[in-house]
Amino acid sequence: xxxxxxxxxxxxxxxFQNKCIVxxxxxxxxxxxxxxxxxxxxxxxxxxxIHSRSMPKSPVPPLTRKELEYITAWVQAGGPE
Numbered sequence: 550x551x552x553x554x555x556x557x558x559x560x561x562x563x564x565f566q567n568k569c570i571v572x573x574x575x576x577x578x579x580x581x582x583x584x585x586x587x588x589x590x591x592x593x594x595x596x597x598x599i600h601s602r603s604m605p606k607s608p609v610p611p612l613t614r615k616e617l618e619y620i621t622a623w624v625q626a627g628g629p630e
Contacts, residue, residue, distance in 0.1 A: 555622040557584040557630050564616045568605045584630050591628045599624060 565573075565581045573581040579593065580586040587594075597604040598612070598620055605612065612620070623629070 555619070555626050555629065557587060557623070557628070560619050560623045561587075563619045564612065568609055568612060568616065571609060572605070588628045588630075591624060594620065595624045 561581070565587070569581050573579045575582060579590055581590065594604075599617070602611070
């Protein structure tokens with residue numbers, strides 16, 4: 550059911566704002582604050598967040614099961630806006 554309704558905005562609200570943008574905002578490097586910037590990082594998100602689970606880094610707590618489901622659904626759906 551998640552794949553049908555998943556979008557960048559849903560992932561931003563449910564995951565990026567709480568766990569990612571603190572480090573991956575406008576300050577250079579990987580930026581997840583806008584759809585265009587996040588979409589360009591789709592492969593890196595898949596690699597570091599879903600496969601190796603190396604993100605987020607401490608002191609940010611690891612993703613919850615639900616947060617991981619949101620990210621996975623978004624990546625699997627091809628990163629819809």
